[in-house]
Amino acid sequence: MHDELRKSLRKDCLTSLEGAKGLPERLKGHRIAVVGGTGFVGSWLAEVVAALNDDLGSKVRIDLLGRGASAWTEAHPHLNRDFISVQAVDVRSPFELAADTTLVLFAAGHADPRMHASDPHQVFQTSVHGIGHALAVAARLERLQRFVNISSGLVLGGSPGNRALTETDIGVLDFTRFHNVYTETRRAAESLVTAFAGQYRIPVSTARAFTFIGPYQALDAPWALNNFMRDALSGNDIRIHGDGATRRSYLYGSDVAAWLLKLLLDGRDGDIHNIGGLEPVSHTDVANRVAALTNPTPGIQHRSKPGSVGRNHDFYPDLTHTIDRLGVHQTVEINAAIEKSMRWHALRLGVMRRLREDARSQ
Amino acid sequence: MSKKTRVAILGTGNIGTDLLIKAMRSEHLECALFVGRNFRSDGMQKASNLGVRLSDRGIEGIIAQAADIDIVFDATSASAHLEHWPALQRLGKTVIDMTPAKVGALCVPAINSAQILTSGAKNVNMITCGGQASVPIANAIAAVQDDIDYIEVASSISSRSAGPATRANLDEYIETTEQALLQFSRAKRAKAILILNPARPPIDMQTTIYAKIRNPDLKAIRASVEEMMARIVAYVPGYQLIVPPTIEGDKVMTTVKVLGNGDYLPRYAGNLDIINCAAIGIAETIARQGRE
Amino acid sequence: MSKQILISDPTLRDGNHAVRHQITKDNFAAYCKAADAAGVPIVEVGHGNGLGASSMLVGECLLDDETILRTARENLTRSKMAIHAIPGFCTIHRHLAMALELGVDVFRIASHCTEADITQRHIDFARKNGKEVYGVLMMSHMASPETLADEARKMEAYGAEGLVIMDSAGAYLPADVTRRISTLVDSLNIPVGFHAHNNLGMGIANSVAAVEAGATIIDGSARGFGAGAGNAQLEVLVAVFQQMGYSTGIDLYKMLDAADLAEKSIIPSLPYISSTSIVSGMSGVFSGFIKQVNRVGAEHGVDPRDIFFELGRRNAVAGQESLILEVALELKAAKAGEGAQYA
Numbered sequence: 001m002h003d004e005l006r007k008s009l010r011k012d013c014l015t016s017l018e019g020a021k022g023l024p025e026r027l028k029g030h031r032i033a034v035v036g037g038t039g040f041v042g043s044w045l046a047e048v049v050a051a052l053n054d055d056l057g058s059k060v061r062i063d064l065l066g067r068g069a070s071a072w073t074e075a076h077p078h079l080n081r082d083f084i085s086v087q088a089v090d091v092r093s094p095f096e097l098a099a100d101t102t103l104v105l106f107a108a109g110h111a112d113p114r115m116h117a118s119d120p121h122q123v124f125q126t127s128v129h130g131i132g133h134a135l136a137v138a139a140r141l142e143r144l145q146r147f148v149n150i151s152s153g154l155v156l157g158g159s160p161g162n163r164a165l166t167e168t169d170i171g172v173l174d175f176t177r178f179h180n181v182y183t184e185t186r187r188a189a190e191s192l193v194t195a196f197a198g199q200y201r202i203p204v205s206t207a208r209a210f211t212f213i214g215p216y217q218a219l220d221a222p223w224a225l226n227n228f229m230r231d232a233l234s235g236n237d238i239r240i241h242g243d244g245a246t247r248r249s250y251l252y253g254s255d256v257a258a259w260l261l262k263l264l265l266d267g268r269d270g271d272i273h274n275i276g277g278l279e280p281v282s283h284t285d286v287a288n289r290v291a292a293l294t295n296p297t298p299g300i301q302h303r304s305k306p307g308s309v310g311r312n313h314d315f316y317p318d319l320t321h322t323i324d325r326l327g328v329h330q331t332v333e334i335n336a337a338i339e340k341s342m343r344w345h346a347l348r349l350g351v352m353r354r355l356r357e358d359a360r361s362q
Numbered sequence: 363m364s365k366k367t368r369v370a371i372l373g374t375g376n377i378g379t380d381l382l383i384k385a386m387r388s389e390h391l392e393c394a395l396f397v398g399r400n401f402r403s404d405g406m407q408k409a410s411n412l413g414v415r416l417s418d419r420g421i422e423g424i425i426a427q428a429a430d431i432d433i434v435f436d437a438t439s440a441s442a443h444l445e446h447w448p449a450l451q452r453l454g455k456t457v458i459d460m461t462p463a464k465v466g467a468l469c470v471p472a473i474n475s476a477q478i479l480t481s482g483a484k485n486v487n488m489i490t491c492g493g494q495a496s497v498p499i500a501n502a503i504a505a506v507q508d509d510i511d512y513i514e515v516a517s518s519i520s521s522r523s524a525g526p527a528t529r530a531n532l533d534e535y536i537e538t539t540e541q542a543l544l545q546f547s548r549a550k551r552a553k554a555i556l557i558l559n560p561a562r563p564p565i566d567m568q569t570t571i572y573a574k575i576r577n578p579d580l581k582a583i584r585a586s587v588e589e590m591m592a593r594i595v596a597y598v599p600g601y602q603l604i605v606p607p608t609i610e611g612d613k614v615m616t617t618v619k620v621l622g623n624g625d626y627l628p629r630y631a632g633n634l635d636i637i638n639c640a641a642i643g644i645a646e647t648i649a650r651q652g653r654e
Numbered sequence: 655m656s657k658q659i660l661i662s663d664p665t666l667r668d669g670n671h672a673v674r675h676q677i678t679k680d681n682f683a684a685y686c687k688a689a690d691a692a693g694v695p696i697v698e699v700g701h702g703n704g705l706g707a708s709s710m711l712v713g714e715c716l717l718d719d720e721t722i723l724r725t726a727r728e729n730l731t732r733s734k735m736a737i738h739a740i741p742g743f744c745t746i747h748r749h750l751a752m753a754l755e756l757g758v759d760v761f762r763i764a765s766h767c768t769e770a771d772i773t774q775r776h777i778d779f780a781r782k783n784g785k786e787v788y789g790v791l792m793m794s795h796m797a798s799p800e801t802l803a804d805e806a807r808k809m810e811a812y813g814a815e816g817l818v819i820m821d822s823a824g825a826y827l828p829a830d831v832t833r834r835i836s837t838l839v840d841s842l843n844i845p846v847g848f849h850a851h852n853n854l855g856m857g858i859a860n861s862v863a864a865v866e867a868g869a870t871i872i873d874g875s876a877r878g879f880g881a882g883a884g885n886a887q888l889e890v891l892v893a894v895f896q897q898m899g900y901s902t903g904i905d906l907y908k909m910l911d912a913a914d915l916a917e918k919s920i921i922p923s924l925p926y927i928s929s930t931s932i933v934s935g936m937s938g939v940f941s942g943f944i945k946q947v948n949r950v951g952a953e954h955g956v957d958p959r960d961i962f963f964e965l966g967r968r969n970a971v972a973g974q975e976s977l978i979l980e981v982a983l984e985l986k987a988a989k990a991g992e993g994a995q996y997a
Contacts (some may be wrong), residue, residue: 094407099624136404139522140376142628144561198804201522201560201768270800516711521769529772533745555711556742560768560796561971572710613710 002347004361006078009215009254012332012340013051016254019329020262024056027261030145033101035091035109035134036062036126038072041150041260043216044253045105046079048256048261051082063098065089066108089131092122097137103264104138104147106131110182111152111223120181127185128192135196146203149193153210153274153317154183161312164280167208167272167321169310197269205267207260210276210317213337214253215344224283225250229342233351237299238291240316244284244302249277249316252332252340262326271325274317277337289338295356366392367649370424372446373437374398374405376525377460377634380433380626384642387625390649391642394430397423408626421446428453432652433645436460439527440534447485453571456648458641462534468542471643472498472593478644480653486644492517492554493539494640495569495580495601497621500547501613502590503573503607506582510549512574515539520564523631531598532556549573567632568604569612570617578614583607585615597643598636599623656901660692660762660871662696662818662847663689663888664880665916666726667738668873671702671881673922675715679725681920685876688915692908694888696760698736699726702881704764705737705753706744719749723756736760738790741772746779753937754783755884762818763809764790766971767797770805774812780880781813783933788847788871789814795825795938797988800835806838806846806868816845816871821860824853825882825938828863847871850886852878853935855927857886858894865900877924882934884925889913896969933959937966956982956989 010300017023032049034040034042042064052058061083064072069088073080089095091108108115112122131149138147140220156165157173175184190206211223219230224240225248231238251259259275281289287300322328332340339359346352352360369391371378378396382405385391396409397417409416417423424434433456436443443463459466466485469478470493478486489497496515504510519528528535532644536554543552559565584607594601600621607616620632627634666685670677681694682699689697690793699722701707701715708715715722726735737758739750750761761780763773780787794802796949806817819834826834831848838846848864850857850873861872874891892909895902917924925951930948939962948967951958964981 094404133404140626140628141629142624145563198808199526199771203562268798270798514710516709526771529769532741532772533747533775536742536745537747553709555709557972558742558766558769558772559971559974560766561969561974563972570711574710616709644791 005199005215005347008340008343009047010051010055011046012252012254013257014034014055014261015331016258017048017051017056019255020258020333021327023219023258023261023265024052024058026265027052027058027060027061030102031061031063031098031100032103032264033063033065033104034105034107035089036106036130037066038066038068038086039107040107040212040216040253041105041107041256043072043076044214044257045260046076048082048254048257049083050079063101065095071341080123091133092125094133095137097141099141100143100334101141102143102145104134104141104144105260105264106134106147106149109150115260116179116182120178122187123182127189131189132192136194138245139196139200139202144202146267146297148205148207148264148267149189150207150209150260151190152183152186153208153276153315154287155187155190155208156274158203163314164318164350165274166318168275203269205263205269206272207263208272208285208317210274210315211248211250212253212256213250214341217341219345224248225286225290225338228287229345231292232294232298233342233346233349233354235354237301238287239301240283240287243304244287245282247280247282247316248281250334251275251277251330252337255330259322259328260327262328266326273326274319275322276317276319277334278319279316279334280314281334282317286338289335290342293339293342293356293359294354294359303351317322365653366390367432367645367652368394368430369433369435369645370395370397370427370431371435371437372397372421372424373460374403374409375437375515375527376405376627377638378435378437379405379408379637380634381437381641382412382414383625384638386412388642388646389497390646395424395427405537421449425449425453428455429445431455433458433648435641435645437586440531451484455484457485458484458645460637460641462490462531462538463487463536464541468545469640469644470494470497470501470542470593471597471640471647472590473501473546474545475647479647488637488641489542490535490539491567491637492535492556492569493542494636495567495618496539496571497542497546498594499571499587499616499618500543500573502586503583504547504549506579506586507575510547510573510575512551512553513543513547514553514555514572515543515569516555516557517567517569518559518565518635519567521558521560522564523567523628523633524558563585564628564629564630567620567636568617570615573614574612575614578609580607580609580614583614598639600629600632600635656899658870659865659895659902659954660695660845660847661888661891661902661904662871662873663694663875664698664738664873664885665689665875665888667698667700667704668875668880668885669921670700670715672879672925675701675708675713677716677920679721680716682722682725682882683729685912685916685920686726688908688912690730690733692912693904694733694909697726697730697733698738698762699723700737703743704751705739707740711716715942720752720756723753725759734759734786736762738762738764739776740764741776745935746776750776750779754785759786761785761787762790763787763814764792767791767794767802767805767877769817770808773809775807777812777814787814788807788816788818790818790820792820793822793848793892793940793971794819794834795821795823796971799834801814802834803841806842810844814844816847817842818847818849818871818873818953821851823938823940824851824856824861824935827854827856828859831860831863831908832867832927835864835867835951845870847873849873851880851882851935852885852903852925852927853883853931857884858890861886861891862894870941877921879916879921879925883927883931905940930958933962937962939966939970940972942972943970943975943978946975950978950982954986955984956985960985
């Protein structure tokens with residue numbers, strides 16, 4: 001990987017770790033297993049663990065289990081370290097974890113709506129059967145301290161709209177519809193976790209993921225922000241489909257990793273915590289910020305406005321419970337997050353010239 | 363042609379799967395069949411990865427392969443065992459019953475392996491986990507003391523090591539353990555207590571044995587218990603005496619701890635490990651005799 | 655019509671803890687008679703740890719269960735006779751069946767607050783035999799209100815007709831009780847009850863908070879006769895509830911007489927809040943550790959109170975006696991380390 005990118009990622013990790021006090025000392029001697037660990041969350045956790053060990057005097061091990069094991073190893077040569085192991089595992093079958101694992105993070109799943117549309121059966125198996133296997137093997141871990149399930153804020157279902165969502169804003173979800181299968185699988189997974197916790201006494205906590213952003217997220221993933229960045233870096237106008245007023249908040253990768261580590265250490269049994277960004281930003285606003293970083297400034301086209309106006313699709317978390325209880329901080333705000341992501345993609349694509357001059361370096 | 367005795371394991375839960383791993387390690391046993399009712403259970407998948415032959419047809423699966431099987435471990439449940447036993451009896455197979463069904467001869471390898479062999483018992487019952495930990499000690503005390511009025515055994519196991527089967531069968535656990543205590547110590551009365559301890563990190567299994575004896579000869583008791591310990595450790599490596607026999611008022615008390623081997627289950631689940639070690643122990647004894 | 659509170663009186667069960675389970679037959683008879691005369695709705699009798707618990711582990715009872723139940727039955731006519739039963743100590747065949755036969759009316763099946771699923775068959779036994787059965791969650795401060803609700807729901811599903819949480823360590827303050835009881839009242843379709851201990855002097859206040867949060871079953875003992883610092887003082891509860899306009903169905907004067915009788919004939923020394931009780935209440939630790947904590951503390955020159963607080967921080971439970979020594983040694987080493995800085 002580009003040296004500059006590596007250093008940049010390391011810097012991000014150290015900044016995020018400052019926002020989560022005491023981690024280096026408290027993580028010493030722990031062994032973390034990330035099930036479904038060859039994606040965004042696993043990659044960022046590996047980066048943070050490397051920062052903890054290299055620069056902050058900690059001594060943590062991390063095992064990433066996932067289907068993309070060999071591809072991951074090839075793509076991350078700088079993370080080929082003796083405290084990071086990668087294992088090829090398909091969670092739809094039972095698997096083993098290292099006997100001295102102390103913290104387990106279930107991060108497997110398919111967040112891509114295109115997959116939900118084309119292979120919902122696999123989506124179900126990965127989330128539900130997968131978490132069942134993870135729970136079963138965790139139950140036999142002698143030194144298990146905590147199991148964290150990364151679920152999705154979508155489980156809340158039909159939301160009140162136009163305000164931040166708390167962990168208890170549970171709404172109605174029409175589970176008979178095809179397009180709701182993914183959300184229903186996340187709910188089923190949370191249920192299975194509750195059953196295991198109640199019956200087998202495993203210490204579990206749940207993280208509800210909202211929108212994450214940063215390097216290690218594919219540019220062609222179908223999220224609005226990724227689309228805008230891809231448009232801009234391709235030298236095209238930015239196209240906004242649908243209602244530009246819809247708001248999201250964004251949490252940067254290194255903050256995500258730091259917050260998850262804090263949850264692994266300090267979560268309490270049965271606790272549910274939103275993980276996401278503080279500041280809700282509309283799609284239009286985000287598109288403008290992407291445009292502002294691009295050279296020359298692209299136009300913004302509003303395409304295909306939906307028929308029903310006024311229906312609110314806001315999706316962003318209330319972080320009071322998470323910040324109060326876990327004592328975490330968001331260290332990378334939205335502008336910096338967008339800038340860092342664009343720089344990452346631009347460098348890898350060789351289109352740095354499309355970034356505004358002052359955005360080309362840290 | 364293999365010289366090992368061929369075993370089938372009926373029941374693919376935690377007990378059955380741990381038994382499988384121990385059987386595969388044994389010099390005298392080989393697992394011919396791992397039987398349950400659901401191929402998707404974690405134990406089945408583990409067995410599949412280990413290359414073991416599987417069946418999801420329960421007792422029918424064993425009947426179908428009867429010619430290839432010498433000994434059957436029944437690790438299902440007491441009520442299921444009552445259904446399995448008549449079929450297994452008809453097949454003439456030796457059954458090692460891991461459940462509290464108590465159809466057959468109660469067995470504590472350190473005490474009565476020889477008698478089990480000579481009697482030719484076809485149904486060998488492994489009592490309970492607390493029983494395997496405490497009954498040999500009670501027996502060792504009885505060997506040097508006449509007239510034990512009362513024996514009491516209190517076991518604490520970690521809450522995490524007590525699965526749904528244990529929780530639904532506390533009464534059977536107590537009754538079976540007490541029956542074994544009376545049989546092997548000839549005490550007038552016996553009591554078994556089981557405590558689930560929710561502490562974290564999970565505690566190791568610990569058992570305290572109390573005996574009410576009129577004129578206890580502590581020296582003889584200690585020597586007898588030490589000798590019994592050596593016999594137990596031969597098949598339960600993690601068995602430890604943590605408080606040697608001590609006189610407190612009108613009772614003699616001693617405490618043992620069992621640290622599991624960690625084959626399939628965490629080491630704090632010594633309660634599950636000891637009954638499996640004992641089962642493998644008697645199976646190997648039967649196997650060795652079978653080849654003499 | 656004023657709100658009804660169902661009083662359940664464990665003087666002759668929890669009180670047995672205070673006298674190492676040596677309450678005499680005459681005393682069982684006498685107090686039962688007095689409580690019956692006062693109209694105490696439920697009178698609980700037995701070994702401190704319940705039916706079948708007489709053992710070397712937790713102490714041998716002067717009387718066997720059968721004698722206690724017969725004696726109580728003979729002396730209770732209007733009042734219902736109750737037993738406390740912990741699966742793992744007692745069994746259905748040997749203990750609950752006998753209790754049924756000897757006329758026990760109320761079965762209070764108890765577990766540690768996170769282990770409700772051991773009570774299924776025992777609750778079921780009492781229910782199918784037409785007896786009143788309550789589920790009891792002990793050391794309830796060791797679980798969150800939500801976990802307590804989950805465990806309580808299990809007992810409800812098994813057939814419990816009421817759910818009582820115990821403050822076994824006397825650790826609660828009124829706000830803690832309010833939160834827990836309201837969560838339970840919201841979650842369950844059966845009445846909710848509270849059993850207080852007085853380590854922090856909150857026995858009465860906590861019981862009042864429980865009632866105000868929706869509890870309708872309250873435990874209290876005469877003169878607070880019970881384990882450790884004692885229970886909520888029953889005759890005071892009756893008086894307070896009367897002042898607050900609640901109805902217990904208990905005759906105040908006769909209740910006072912019963913308490914006087916208990917003080918005169920049954921209770922060798924009245925419960926009081928000792929320094930150790932305060933510390934074990936604050937740290938939420940099982941008070942049965944007291945002897946060992948004192949001994950280990952003396953042996954290693956560590957203040958036993960510091961040991962209690964550290965045990966509390968680590969959520970120590972009964973059966974973790976080995977932790978006491980470990981904690982003492984760590985505290986000793988930490989003190990030595992501090993000293994070295996200034997050497």
